[in-house]
Every structure is written in structure tokens, then in C-alpha cells.
Amino acid sequence: MVKEKKKKMPPKRIILMRHGESAGNIDAGAYATTPDHKIPLTEEGRAQAREAGKKMRALISTKSGGENWRVYFYVSPYERTRTTLREVGKGFSKKRVIGVREECRIREQDFGNFQVEERMRVVKETRERFGRFFYRFPEGESAADVYDRVSSFLESMWRDVDMNRHQVDPTSELNLVIVSHGLTSRVFLTKWFKWTVEEFERLNNFGNCEFRVMELGASGEYTFAIHHTEEEMLSWGMSKDMIDDQMDRVDGCRATSNDHCSLHLHEYFDLLDVTDDEE
Template sequence: MKVERLRWLGVVRHGQSTGNVIAERAENGGRESIDIPERDADVPLSDHGREQAAAVGRWLAERPPDLAIVSPYLRTRQTAETALAGTGVPMEVDERLRDRELGVLDLLTGHGVRERLPAEAARRARLGKFYYRPPGGESWADVLLRLRALLREVREDHPGARVVLFGHEAIVLLVRYLAEGLSEAELMAVAHDTTVANCSISSWRRLGDRLEPELFNHVEHLHQAGAAPTRQENVNAEPS
């Protein structure tokens, strides 16, 4: 997948959400399920997540993008709206940046999957995250199909532009996979060693005929703003 027609590509994970906080408590407490009242698409930012989003805004103000493309999920839209407030940067919502669909794993902790769905836990371990598709859900490879289409349109419709995406943990990892031409093994090594921080920034800039890595999981802007990084994985047993 080539995205060299863009001058700069950035991707921001949404700020800490109320779902992140509840999920962390459930995981740390050894619970099987995660008690989130909203559907996943309606989970909002926490107060700390809003502070993190404001810090992203200060970072972007020094290097404004030409366009922002945003997941339709509430926590992601709130992150983008806060970060881009008053900038005049156009914002497009695109469902292809939505979080990964987890199907039967929805609202289960890792412990809960192993206890309630041992056959699925075994199938996931055998197939690996890249190709494992939970019943009613998506594999990482499925998410890549929509990301490839989105990035193709972006590079064709906005040649030479600076574009920032606002998405979710798996989106950050899979954009890196596409932008850098990683193999499955290389992607899995990155995913194993990295929990993408809320409101972290990853970016690539054009050098010659291709995009080159610039930042990955960057959080210095959060430290500078006093909005401490949080690295909770999204709800539901796996990074997403």
C-alpha cells in the first residue's frame, strides 16, 4: 500500500474514555465482564481524556493539517473536536476509521474470554491476532480492507496534503503497517511491545517518493501539558 502522494500523514488515538477507565478496573479486578452502560460507539471521553485532547490541539497548532478524518465513535469525535477547536481545519467523519468489531468478545475481559469462551481463546491463540475473526466481529485483516480503501481515496483526493486521522489503537498500528509496508511478523512484534497511549501521535512525512516514519506513540506533548499519558487498552480483551 503506497501513500506517498501525501506530504504528511498523522494518526491520533482518542483520549482516555470512560470505557477505558471501567475496563482497566475490570481487568485489574479479575472480573470476567466490563460493565459499560453505553454501546461502544457512544462511549465518551473522561475529563482527563479531554485534557489530553487539548494537548494534542496545542501540538497540531504548531503544524496544522489541511484535513482531519475522524472515526464516528463519540470518544474519537470529541478528541478531534477539542483538538481542532478554532483552527478552521475541515473535519470529515468516516466510518472506515471505526473501532474494530469484536463480536462475541464484546465487553469481556481477557479473563472472561478464557473462562466463558475457551474454544474462542484457543482459536485466537492458534490463528493469531492478524487473522483471528471472532464470531460476529472482525480480524485485523478485515480492518485493513477498509483502511486501504480510505487511504487510497485520501491520497488521490488530497495530493500534497497534510492529513491527520483520529482513530483507535488498532487503527494506529494498522496505519503503521500500511505506511511502512510491514510484514505480519513485524506488525505483531510492534503490537506485542506497544500499548498505544491515549492521545499519542504517530506520523510519517514525505521524503522523496515515499513517506518515512517521523513519530510513533509520541506523548511528549501530554507531559508538557500536564495531561499524563494513559495506556489503557480499549475495552474487550484485546487492543482495538
């Protein structure tokens, strides 16, 4: 007897969120006495997270096709992201949350251990000259290192979806929420949309408790353009080509995605308009 293959249940939305205001955001000297992973939220950061939870729930419930929607959370193991999720969770009833998974691969970029403020200022100035993506912090990571572990996380996340490890009911609308950090979220998006290193360098950081919503369009592709305006995407540092790609994903065919389009070909090939005979 042939076992019936389970139907894949792709999430309707993937929401990326940065943690609330932390003690390190208001005083860089905090890192000299407290390890990065133990930096707490401020009271303002907790309030930001509670408000973001209410807004997130309102968005999902308003935009969902029906009442049967659910949320699954992935969270960085850092204190500030865990606390952010606790406060965000106050905006959701228990029946709406399928589960939570702490995921080490979406942690903050490692900057080293205890950080001396003056030394870090010099190091970050050097990073600006070198380039944010490839510069590796002494005793820490580069954004390229973060890219590698985020890529591994994405593979695992899609295996979870393919094998229905979220245990979502076929009649439910699944929303995945990833509570992480600014740079890690930008790296996630660079990997997801196959942006170049140059395009990554354009991107601005998320604000505290800012969340960005990728929704599955009619094309079968995820896009920001359903929930976010062109002006918003411009403010994030996205170029016109990047924004046009988001627009195409709303109701275009799959061939308009970066998997198949010639968005970057002219950067590498000078003879694209030349035929074999002319060559």
C-alpha cells in the same frame, strides 16, 4: 483546447492519532451496558486531547516551511474519536482547518455487540494464542478484516489528494490528520509501509492521544525518521530492518523502499545467490 492538468498536492505530513482515555479504557465493564461506538471519553481523555491539539499545532507551525499551512481531518464515527477531535480542534484557528470528514472505514475493530467482561477476557486470551492479525472475534472482525477496509480508505484518500478534493491552495502546505483507534492505526501503518503480518504482530498499541508523524522526505517517501527517534520507534515494537527502512526514506532514492528492496526475499527463496549456470 487541452485542459491543463492540475498539479498534485501531496500532503507534507500524515499524522495518525489515537483517541483520548475512554470510559472503556478504565472499566472494561462499560462495554456490557454501552455499545462500543457510544463509549465516551473521560474528563482525563478530554484534557489529553486538548493538550495533544496544542502540541500538534506547535509541531506543524514550527516545522512548516512558511506560514501558509493547513490541516484536514479524517475521523472515526465513534463517540470517543469525535469528542477527541472536538478537543484537539481547540488548538487550531478556523483559518488553519480546511475541513473534516467522518470516515466509517477507520472505525475501531468490531468486537461484537454488547461485550460481557468475563467472556471477552477468555476471547482475548484465545486471540493471544491464535495471533492478533487473523483471529476473528465472535460476531466481530479480525485485524485482517480491518486491513481490508483500511486499504479501501487509503485508495479513497489518495484519490482525494490526486483530484485536490481537499481544495488546498497550491501555495499551502497540507497536513492530513487521522483520528482513529489503536489497532486501526497499526493496521494503517502495516498497509502503508507494506509490513508483513509478523511485523504487525510486533507492534505495540498507541497510547491515548498519542500521535505519530509521517513526513514527506526528500526521497518522495513518507517516513517517521524526521520527527521520531530510533529509540521511539524501538519502543513501538519496530525491528532494526523496519527502522533502517524509515531512515532510508528520509533522503534515499525510491528504490530503497519496500516496493523494490529485497527486505523479505530471503524468507521465501533459498537460492538467491545461485546463478542460472550453477543451478
